[in-house]
Structure formats: structure tokens, C-alpha cells
Amino acid sequence: MSAVMNRNTQPSKYGATRGAIQIKNVDKIYDPEGAAVKAVDNCTLDIPAGEICMVVGPSGCGKTTLLNAIAGFHSITSGEITLDGELLCGPGKPQAEPGSDRVVVFQNGALFPWKTNLENVAFGPIVQGKMSKKEAYEKARSLMADAGLGRSERNYPGEISSGVRRRVEIVRALMNDPAVLLLDEPYRALDSLTKSVMHESLLETYYKNKVTIFFITHDLEEAIFLGHRVVIMTSRPCRPKKILEVDIPHPRDYNALTSTRFRELMDETMDAVHEEAVKAFEAGEKEG
Amino acid sequence: MTTDNSKTGVGQGLDQAAKAALLRETMPFKTVPDATLRRIADLAKEETLPAGTRLYNEGDRADDLFVIASGKIEHALGPEAEASKLVKMVKRGDVIGWAALLSTKQRRLATTVAEADTQILRINAQKLRDLFQNDQQTGDMVMSRFATMIKEDYTLPDWLAKTRSIGEGTVARSEAEVPVSESRLALLGYRLGLWVKSPKPYLMITGFTAVLLFWHFSVDVFEWPRFRNMPGLVEVITEWLSRDPIYGLSVWTPEYYTHIIVSIRRVFIAFLLATALGVTLGLFMGWSKGVREFVFPVFETLRPVPILAWVPLAIIIFFHPESTVIFLTFLASFYATALNTMLGVDSIDESYSRAASCLGANKWQVFRHVIVPGALPFIFTGLQISVGVAWFSLVAAEMVSGEFGLGFVINTSYTMVKYPTIVIGMITLGAVGYTTSAMVRMLGDHLMQWRVRELAMGGR
Numbered sequence A: 001m002s003a004v005m006n007r008n009t010q011p012s013k014y015g016a017t018r019g020a021i022q023i024k025n026v027d028k029i030y031d032p033e034g035a036a037v038k039a040v041d042n043c044t045l046d047i048p049a050g051e052i053c054m055v056v057g058p059s060g061c062g063k064t065t066l067l068n069a070i071a072g073f074h075s076i077t078s079g080e081i082t083l084d085g086e087l088l089c090g091p092g093k094p095q096a097e098p099g100s101d102r103v104v105v106f107q108n109g110a111l112f113p114w115k116t117n118l119e120n121v122a123f124g125p126i127v128q129g130k131m132s133k134k135e136a137y138e139k140a141r142s143l144m145a146d147a148g149l150g151r152s153e154r155n156y157p158g159e160i161s162s163g164v165r166r167r168v169e170i171v172r173a174l175m176n177d178p179a180v181l182l183l184d185e186p187y188r189a190l191d192s193l194t195k196s197v198m199h200e201s202l203l204e205t206y207y208k209n210k211v212t213i214f215f216i217t218h219d220l221e222e223a224i225f226l227g228h229r230v231v232i233m234t235s236r237p238c239r240p241k242k243i244l245e246v247d248i249p250h251p252r253d254y255n256a257l258t259s260t261r262f263r264e265l266m267d268e269t270m271d272a273v274h275e276e277a278v279k280a281f282e283a284g285e286k287e288g
Numbered sequence B: 001m002t003t004d005n006s007k008t009g010v011g012q013g014l015d016q017a018a019k020a021a022l023l024r025e026t027m028p029f030k031t032v033p034d035a036t037l038r039r040i041a042d043l044a045k046e047e048t049l050p051a052g053t054r055l056y057n058e059g060d061r062a063d064d065l066f067v068i069a070s071g072k073i074e075h076a077l078g079p080e081a082e083a084s085k086l087v088k089m090v091k092r093g094d095v096i097g098w099a100a101l102l103s104t105k106q107r108r109l110a111t112t113v114a115e116a117d118t119q120i121l122r123i124n125a126q127k128l129r130d131l132f133q134n135d136q137q138t139g140d141m142v143m144s145r146f147a148t149m150i151k152e153d154y155t156l157p158d159w160l161a162k163t164r165s166i167g168e169g170t171v172a173r174s175e176a177e178v179p180v181s182e183s184r185l186a187l188l189g190y191r192l193g194l195w196v197k198s199p200k201p202y203l204m205i206t207g208f209t210a211v212l213l214f215w216h217f218s219v220d221v222f223e224w225p226r227f228r229n230m231p232g233l234v235e236v237i238t239e240w241l242s243r244d245p246i247y248g249l250s251v252w253t254p255e256y257y258t259h260i261i262v263s264i265r266r267v268f269i270a271f272l273l274a275t276a277l278g279v280t281l282g283l284f285m286g287w288s289k290g291v292r293e294f295v296f297p298v299f300e301t302l303r304p305v306p307i308l309a310w311v312p313l314a315i316i317i318f319f320h321p322e323s324t325v326i327f328l329t330f331l332a333s334f335y336a337t338a339l340n341t342m343l344g345v346d347s348i349d350e351s352y353s354r355a356a357s358c359l360g361a362n363k364w365q366v367f368r369h370v371i372v373p374g375a376l377p378f379i380f381t382g383l384q385i386s387v388g389v390a391w392f393s394l395v396a397a398e399m400v401s402g403e404f405g406l407g408f409v410i411n412t413s414y415t416m417v418k419y420p421t422i423v424i425g426m427i428t429l430g431a432v433g434y435t436t437s438a439m440v441r442m443l444g445d446h447l448m449q450w451r452v453r454e455l456a457m458g459g460r
């Protein structure tokens, strides 16, 4: 169990050596003094290194809260979260330090509009002092070119389509060689056609760099298509209600969507999610 | 599913007839006689670009042009091309790489990347021109069709959209080496031309004319009672331009410029101080809850106090009239800048700071890379207000103290019943004030290219 033993050992079943997240009995209560809102309740989840872990659950159940706790944007009330055996937050350390080992891609996108796409991508290593500007730009350029984004280098994020922006943002995250990518409904605002392109591009990226992906979504099809596992959360306060193994082999392409197995998994997820959504709805009725 | 058809359309090899048929589909070669078209087809080399291949980059040497046979290519002009539409998807029958034919550029204006597996014909521009040397009539026709196509598709400035003319090859070559400064000038001319062609200047002129006409008619023509003592348009203009002004102030008298310069100097100093202190205070008030809780209540209590109410205290504190005027001018600008800057920091989406911190930025780097640039649009809105407010307060301050300046002119002219001079002072003040705020706006646009371009995308 020691931190040292867990590191640099055998690759996980997904072929990655780092990025294992363990969430143990985590509670998160907003505003403990006043009207306490319990957003996360005794949540335990074990994500092996290199897994694509999809998280679905009713609106407002506490998914973002959990992600923010891993990222270090806010504290947890109790429990602990570790990354590769090292404590991120837990007893005595309520809030994790945000760091480039766990990069977040935000729901509405957070490329700096005042920097060109290239400057955005190169930002991480430069501010960390890991690379000289020149090296960072070189690496950024080659990563962008690999992702087919070379021609947007000199544009500002405001000048490119939202789909391309998401891709740039993911490249910006990968630039830091993170152990974990935390994605909070990154493709929510995209049309379904763009979305499908995004999925393929994300998977392609994933096959090249086996990072752990913690991916929140409302789109069940997206969840099953991308994920190794789909974690279905209960209505607020959230905790895993059901964890679905998606036994469709990777690498996947769009043919997977039409397979019978995919349909079966969809039905199974749908039932579980629907049940929670009804609960959330009824809870909302009571409150309102 | 997307990768399994990567072989389609590749390798069959187009024969001369197929190439000619393709060329016939294009805009520039549509009307070329058959015999010539076949010879062009012989120049055309077939190539296949896998998806993602970059055909050329902006700034590369331009030697060849390309006709797309199948697939598609994204054609993205660089911003310096000044085209109305920068990005375009080209497909079968489209011709790209025409920079090779332009009379002023031999560098690529665009970056082109194959979106899908794409089959193209490559035509060497020099060889094409050589071919046309023997058939100048067709050559000139093709070149002019090229020019039309380019202009239709991209609305480039004329000087860029001009193709070489075939007849005078030597002239064309020397034209190709237009020095940079000259092309800058051409660009400026082009923009000016656009402005003149747009409704803006005429609306502006109409606006001014309406006001002036109203003035003229109400005072001099209808002689409305309320305007009885008001100096008329003609009287003011005559006085203003007179070499020997009745009331002693016109564009020909040196004092006129002394007043202007003294006022500008005061505003300049006050504005700089207000900007330096206001932006700093605003940034810290926005950034740190602690600073805000200390400062903001005090700030909000002082802010509604009008400049004129400060005059007695200012005179007691500063004594020196110049400092008094500058302090009074400074005050309102400072409030405007500080408040806008603070709101600017508030307006920054939290996810930018979060993104920066998870990319490894420390607190200070977040401040520098997120807070400051993120607040910049609001800061510049604040500065535009602030420079206007500075002129505003200046007049009040100069009425109280000092012996020069436009406010002083207005005030003394009133007590000495020099009415036309009052109006001269007012108009001058307006013009100078307008210029300064335009300068601030230009500086803002210059510093925030990202914003200018973003707004341009929104069609503004």
C-alpha cells in the first residue's frame, strides 16, 4: 500500500504506468455552517492508470464538484484522493494543489483569448520554467501539427471554430505530459457531427499517449463509445450507483455505434440513469 | 470507417484528356482553345496528398499553381492578405496557389492543408507563362480570368489581386519587386479607399452639417429670441480664421496654441497619473478580496464628490496653481479608470485562472498572464471614458485657477463678453478631446489584436 511501491511498477491493464486515481470515502459539503448542501457523499472510486473513465449522472448531482476536488480547485470535507499512491487531498490537507499532472479541459473552454493558439499551447512549460520559450514553441508547433492544427497556430482562439478550439485545448493539456486529463463536458456545446470528429480525434490522441481520462458527460452514447468504464452517479449527493464495463475492444471506430453490444449497453445505462434522473427531478419538485 | 477508403481516387493516373477536361471545369481555363488546353494539360503533373498534408505555407516561395481533381483542401489566407474571407474549402475544379501569378507577390499568401486525401494537378507558373508567351491573346485572357476569380472569391486589395500581364513580361518582373514600404502605403491607401467607399464618412459629415446648419439657422437666419446673444456660425468662423481677430484669439495668434498646449500638457500629466494609479489600484481591488474590502468603501465614498467641491481643499493642499489644476483634472479620471479596471478583473471568467493554475502558473503568473490581459478590454473602455472626463474636469479646474488653457479662455471670455471666443474655445476643446480619445482607442486596438480580430469575426 505504500506510496513508493505503487509507483513505476508494472503497467496497468491499459498499458499505462501512471495516472491511477483513488477516491476514498470522499464527502463534499458546500457551506458547512449555513444551509449545508451535500454534493458528494461517501464516494469511492478506483480508476486504474490509463483508463478512460466516463462519468454520467443527473444534472446538479455533484460531478463537477468531484472533478474540481481532484483538480484542486476546492477542498473536500472528508475522505481522501490519491494519485499514483500520493495523497492529493485528505486528512490534514483539505485541498489539493492544482498542478500540471492533472490538467482540466473546461466545459466552456478556457483557452486564453488574448494569446494565440500557439502561445496557449506553449503556456504550461513556459510558466513552469520547464522549457525555454524557444523549446516550448517548437514542441507546441510539432504537437499542433501532429493534431492537424498547424494552420491555426497564429490565430487567436476567437477566430477558430469551437470544435477546433477544443482540440487546441486538449493539445495544450497534453503539452504538459499530464498523468490525468480531467474533462468536464468538453463537447457539450458542439453539434453532433463535430462531436463525432472530436471523439475520433480524442481516441486517436489517447492511443498515442495513454493518459488517464476522467470525462464527465451527459451524452450516454459518448460515454459508451469512448469509455472503458462508465460510472453512473446517483442524484445529489453523488456517489457511484453503478459501474458499467464497456466490453467493446479498443481501438474503436464509428462502427462500434451500430453494434448490438453497443445497443445493449446503451439500454442498460439508460435504465440506470433514468432512474436517477427521476429521483433528481422529484427531489427538485420537493425543494421547489 | 473514415480510414478505410483512403485509397479512393488515387493512382489511376489521369490521361491528357482527363486533365484537359478537369482544366475546362476551372474558371481561369474555361475558355482556352482546345489545342492550348491540351498543352497546359501536358504541363500539369498529377499528385496525391494524404489527408493532413500541407501543400504550402504562407510566406513560402510561390512557383506552382494547383488544380484540385478530387478531395478537398482548406485554403487559409493570412491576415495580411486583407481579404474579406480568410478561410475557404476548395474542391474539384478550384484553382489555388495563384500567388505564383500575381504581379506583386511571389510568396504564398495562404496556408493550404489537405482535409481529405486529395488529388491535384501541379502546374509550374513559369512554364505556364512561357507557354503563353507564344499565345499572348489566350495568355492575357487567362490572366484576366484569374484576376476576376481571385477578386470574386477573396476580395483582395486590387494591388494584390493583379496578375502579371503576359505581353510585357519584363515590366511584370520589375513590378514583382515592389518594396515593402510601398506595399504598406498601398495597403493604407486601400483601407482609406474602403473607408471612403463605406457610408461612414458621409454619415459623419451629415451629422456635423446638421448641427452646424441648426446653429446657423437658429441664430442668423431665424434669429430666435433665445439665441439672440449667441454668436453666429459665420461670425465665429470669421473670428477664428481672422488674421486680425476682434477679440484677440484666432488660429493666427500664438496665444491660441499656447492655450491648447498648456491644456494638453495638463491633461496628459493628469491622465498618465490617473492611468498608472487607477489601473494599479483597480487591478489589486479586483484581484484581492482583502484590498477591496479596505479600499472600496473609501473609494465609493469619495467618488460622488464633484470636482468643484474639491477646489478649496485642493488649493489649500497644493497651493501652486499648476498642481491644483492637475490634481483636479486627475481625480475624476482616476475614479473612472480604477472602477473600470476593477470591473474588468471581475469580468474574467474564473476558468481562465483555474486553467492557468492547472497548467502550473503560480499566483503572480496568473496575475500577469490572466488578470492583466483579461481586464484589458475594460481598462481601455475605462481609459476612453477617463480621457474624456479629464478634459471635462480640466475646464472646471482651469476656470478656478491658472492663467492659460482652454478652460481659462472660455471662462475669461465670458467675464469679458468675448462670446465668439467662448465658442472657439469650446470647439477647439471638443476637437482636441476627440483626438485624444481616438488615440486611446487606437492604442487599445493595437494592444488587443486578439479582440479586434474576434470582433471582426463577429462581423463588426
Ligand SMILES: Nc1ncnc2c1ncn2[C@@H]1O[C@H](COP(=O)(O)OP(=O)(O)OP(=O)(O)O)[C@@H](O)[C@H]1O
Pocket: A030, A031, A037, A038, A039, A057, A058, A059, A060, A061, A062, A063, A064, A065, A066, A236
Ligand atoms: N460553490 C458552491 N456553493 C454552494 N453550492 C454549490 C457550489 N457549487 C455547486 N454547488 C451545488 O452542488 C451541487 C452539485 O453541483 P455540481 O456543479 O458539482 O453538479 P454537476 O453534477 O456538475 O451538474 P451539471 O451536470 O449540471 O454540471 C449543485 O446542487 C450545486 O447547486
Ligand SMILES: [Mg+2]
Pocket: A063, A064, A065, A184
Ligand atoms: Mg458540471
